Amino acid sequence: MIRFIYNLFWPIGLLFFLPSYFMKMVRRGGYRKNFGQRFGMYNRELRVRLSNQRSTWLHAVSVGEVNVALKLASALRAPEPDLHCVLSTTTTTGFAIANQNAPAWMEVIYTPLDYWPVMRRAFSVIRPVRIILVEAEVWPNLAAEGHTRRIPLVLVNARLSPRSERRYRRFRFFVAPIFRLLDLVCVQEPTDTDRWQRIGVERSKIKCTGSIKYDPDVQTQSQVVAVPLWDGPIHAPDSAVLFGGSTHRGEEEILAAVFLRLRQQFPSLRLFIAPRHVERLQEIRAQLDALELRVGLASEACPGRGRYDLDCLLLDTTGELQRWYDIATVVFMGKSLTAHGGQNPVEPILAGKPVVFGPNMENFATLAKALVSKKGAIQVPDADFLERTVAELLRDSKARQCLVENAHEVLSAHQGATARAAALIHELHSSL
Numbered sequence: 001m002i003r004f005i006y007n008l009f010w011p012i013g014l015l016f017f018l019p020s021y022f023m024k025m026v027r028r029g030g031y032r033k034n035f036g037q038r039f040g041m042y043n044r045e046l047r048v049r050l051s052n053q054r055s056t057w058l059h060a061v062s063v064g065e066v067n068v069a070l071k072l073a074s075a076l077r078a079p080e081p082d083l084h085c086v087l088s089t090t091t092t093t094g095f096a097i098a099n100q101n102a103p104a105w106m107e108v109i110y111t112p113l114d115y116w117p118v119m120r121r122a123f124s125v126i127r128p129v130r131i132i133l134v135e136a137e138v139w140p141n142l143a144a145e146g147h148t149r150r151i152p153l154v155l156v157n158a159r160l161s162p163r164s165e166r167r168y169r170r171f172r173f174f175v176a177p178i179f180r181l182l183d184l185v186c187v188q189e190p191t192d193t194d195r196w197q198r199i200g201v202e203r204s205k206i207k208c209t210g211s212i213k214y215d216p217d218v219q220t221q222s223q224v225v226a227v228p229l230w231d232g233p234i235h236a237p238d239s240a241v242l243f244g245g246s247t248h249r250g251e252e253e254i255l256a257a258v259f260l261r262l263r264q265q266f267p268s269l270r271l272f273i274a275p276r277h278v279e280r281l282q283e284i285r286a287q288l289d290a291l292e293l294r295v296g297l298a299s300e301a302c303p304g305r306g307r308y309d310l311d312c313l314l315l316d317t318t319g320e321l322q323r324w325y326d327i328a329t330v331v332f333m334g335k336s337l338t339a340h341g342g343q344n345p346v347e348p349i350l351a352g353k354p355v356v357f358g359p360n361m362e363n364f365a366t367l368a369k370a371l372v373s374k375k376g377a378i379q380v381p382d383a384d385f386l387e388r389t390v391a392e393l394l395r396d397s398k399a400r401q402c403l404v405e406n407a408h409e410v411l412s413a414h415q416g417a418t419a420r421a422a423a424l425i426h427e428l429h430s431s432l
Contacts, residue, residue, distance in 0.1 A: 002174055006140050007116050014113075034095075037110040040121030050107065050125055053084045057128035059111060059142070060087065062094040064344055065134040068157050068212045070101055072132065075422035077105075086126050088112070093277075096318055114139040123149065130429055135159045140178050147181040152428055154184045156421050157212045160195045161362055168199040176200030184428050186421045188214075188414075189366050207424055210417030214346050214367065216408070239268045240394050243328035245321065245348060246276040250338030252284045256291050256312070258387045266394055272327065274315040276334060276343065281316050288312055298324075325351035330393045330400070332386065333357040342368065345377060349411065354403040356380060356389055367410070376407030 036042070042050075056076070058069040066089050077083045087102060088111040089095050098108040112122035119141040130152040131142070136159050146153050160168075168175050179200035187193055188211040197203045242262070244255045252273055259271040271293075275284055281297075288295045293311045298320075315324060325331065331348040335341050337358030344364060345355045355377040361368035371377035378393075380386045393400050 002177055003116075003140055003144055010115050014115075034110055038113055040112045040118045040125070042109070042125050046107065046109075047125055050086070050127065054127060054129045055084045055086045055107070056130050056132060057126055058085055058087045058132045058134065059137050060089050060094060060098075060134040061111075061137060062089065062091040063097050064213065065089075065137070065157075066094045066098045066101075068134050069132070070098070071212055071215070071418050072134075072156060072422060072425075073106060074103075075418045076425060078422070079426050086128065093318055114141045116141050116145070119145050130154065130425070132156055132425065136164075138178060138182065143178055143181045152183045153181055154186070154425055154428065155182050156186045156209075156425075158185050158187045158192060158196060159363075160187075160192060160199070161365060162195075163362065165195045165199060172199060184424060186424060188417075191366070207420075209420040209424065210414035211367075212418045212421060213344060214411050214414040215417040216350065216411050216415050239270075240266055240329040241270050241272055241327055242390060243325065243331045243348075243353075244271070244273040245325070245331055245333055246343035247273055247332075247334035248276055248339040249280065249283075251332075251334050253287050253291075254337060254383045254386070255332060256288055256293060258383060258390065259312070260291065260293075261387060262391055262394070265391060269394070270310070271312040272315070272324065273312065274321050274324065278316050278318060281314060284314060288314075322347045322351070325353055328353045330390050331355050332390075333361075336360045337380075337383070337386070345371065345407075346411065349376070349404065349407040352404050354378075354393055354400040355407065356386065356393075358382075358386070370410045371407055374406050374410055376403060376410045378403070 058073060060066045060069045066087070069087055073083070073085050073087070083105065085106040086109060087098050087106055088109050089098050090111045095108065095110060102108050112118050123145055128146070128151055131146045131154065133153070133155045135157050138155060143153055176199060179196070180202070182201055183205060185196055185201050185206045186209040187196060187206060190208050193203070193206050193208060196206050242255065242259055244251065247255065252275065255271065255273060259269065263269045273284070275281065285295055294309060295312045295314060296310045298313060298315045298317050315321065325348045328348065328351070331353045333343050333345045333348070333355055335343045337360070340360040341363040342357060342361035345357060345367070348355050355371070357368065357377065357379055359379065359381050361379070368377070368379065372379050378389050380389050
């Protein structure tokens with residue numbers, strides 16, 4: 001009955017959200033390529049390739065979840081050398097990163113819309129032997145179709161904030177039957193176990209593995225800067241770089257204002273900004289130009305030729321952020337000051353960089369709390385505190401190193417998370 005109601009109102013919901021959804025795709029670009037895959041329509045070559053194998057279907061949303069799926073797939077490949085995977089992703093940026101990093105034994109597609117005729121068409125082509133969902137992607141028709149076909153359903157790196165739990169419990173009558181379809185839920189923290197049980201998952205199916213996203217064993221260490229744009233000055237004794245990672249609207253202006261004031265104390269300071277959405281580059285550059293900053297783009301850089309006249313570099317490339325963190329002295333994590341949710345602080349930490357973030361880290365609440373309590377990161381309430389904190393860190397190299405060491409200790413609790421999740425999934429598959 002619940003699924004019937006969901007599918008009955010699904011077209012109405014699509015019409016309501018379609019204009020904003022379509023505009024977002026247009027802004028981000030690249031939406032035309034393989035657009036039919038969102039409706040379960042695949043070209044002949046892909047259909048032939050998939051018909052010759054039985055695949056593990058991994059479903060991720062965007063870049064962060066795609067990286068988790070890629071790590072997990074590699075871990076599953078160890079006990080299953082003949083493993084073939086299909087990785088579906090929702091966003092164009094996730095699709096680009098997946099294509100860039102997917103091995104030969106993995107097909108990358110766009111996620112089919114969760115409407116029953118679309119999902120049934122996708123299942124008839126993909127023919128999965130198991131389905132692995134990443135973090136929070138439990139869609140009703142996807143889960144129900146898999147369950148009906150007796151395909152194991154696994155949720156890995158399961159994420160459920162207290163706010164999301166309250167929302168789900170309010171509609172428990174509708175969501176609990178969907179969550180009961182899951183055969184295995186791998187949660188990140190012990191405290192997550194009770195949350196998932198309260199919204200309908202059987203406790204025996206919930207296993208605490210740690211976070212794949214935070215697993216130091218499988219994180220690629222940042223060793224080489226993508227382009228040695230300032231290969232001379234950034235390595236000089238008095239040089240410094242304030243790096244804004246995955247920034248959102250409003251944060252670029254704050255960072256620029258902080259940078260201009262700090263440069264009075266630190267003349268060699270440079271500002272690097274990596275916006276979360278590259279389609280905002282024109283808007284950001286206009287804001288920085290208005291502040292009379294000399295701004296360059298990463299794509300315009302020539303390897304080995306430093307542009308020492310620039311004040312700020314904007315990263316306009318996709319999938320290279322982790323490599324660029326190596327150039328930072330202090331990293332500010334975006335979506336935490338003017339926006340809510342926060343971005344993943346693990347990549348700069350593993351690059352050996354001290355991290356500062358704002359008050360809004362809801363998407364990484366447990367990790368952020370642990371980092372702050374164990375002095376592995378600094379949380380600031382506003383722009384004034386951000387300026388003072390960055391200034392103190394720029395002056396004190398020992399304080400920066402202490403933050404990094406403490407942060408690594410926090411992450412050590414998640415060491416081996418990928419292997420633990422892979423072992424549970426392999427065991428589930430072997431037992432069926």
